[in-house]
Amino acid sequence: ANTCAVLESGSTNLKDLKAGTYKVDKFCMEPTSFTVKDESQFKGGETEFVKTKLMTRLTYTLDQMSGILKVDGSGNVELQETDGIDYAATTVQLPGGERVPFLFTVKNLNAKGTLDAFGGEFVVPSYRGATFLDPKGRGGS
Template identity: 45%
Template structure:
């Protein structure tokens, strides 16, 4: 199909399906494979929120998608090893894949929940960054150390973390998964309506100079690259030995956007279909 035939139809956001194949997972012979053209298509997104009755347990609520047909992850490549006993080891190998998708959903009560759908693994780059703080008169610029949320720190050594490495998942063909690290929904140069940002912009809202150091406003004033942890699990449901195609379902649980540290993240569950080609 040509670009003009696909444009506006939503087909570009739909992962391929295996028309003919087998549900016998033993058709995937033990060995090392290159998994290409891996695609993840969310079909159901739920958000955990507090129950209506006071003191009740939080429940998963169904949501309405607001970002149309722009939710899938595609062009992902990975190394896949299948053992004689059915064990699986997957390591994403293509760092240029489309493995980040900003999505916004709406809860039944009308609240909108943005989040960054991803399967990026735990970050592995450490370093130091600074915040460019503009003076109220917008004349002088000075560098000030930027304070980071604890979720941006490596739990092993306390280093600051920025870029994510590729996903590593393990298990068996019916259930293999791994931990993911969700980057900040907003970049460091994003400015809120008050002109406050992570690496540029004002320190505080101009209308509240006298309360610039208030702890109550600290979360809104001090913007952070606020990443969070999650996990994803895959399951193989169908395979076509003649073409090397595999398909199945996945489920990921990850945090929502925090407005650069100003809000408490919500738990988001993404369920859907995945597809790939073994070679």
């Protein structure tokens, strides 16, 4: 129910792709873990990415996406996401118990790199207001 299909045939080796531009339809992304940039408890301290526990169930894969994949002859690759179900409301829990709601998205992702590893940066906004953990709305925002 919340897993991407696995192809039984074909190659999983991206190096088998010939140089060129490919249109990719109906692909799926299923994250295996989430890390969150956590602020230091000390003033002027370092921020770091920490591992989290997924709290959202059955709705965090991105599916039916399409895009353009460009492969050049020297092993460089570029993936541009263009359409599809490219966002999912997700909540994770930090080691101290704090829950972090965010919109897991790759909308308009332009990822670059080599065939071994490629990625891109983008900002992921929160999708819930200050009353998320307190439905009665106590406290300020």
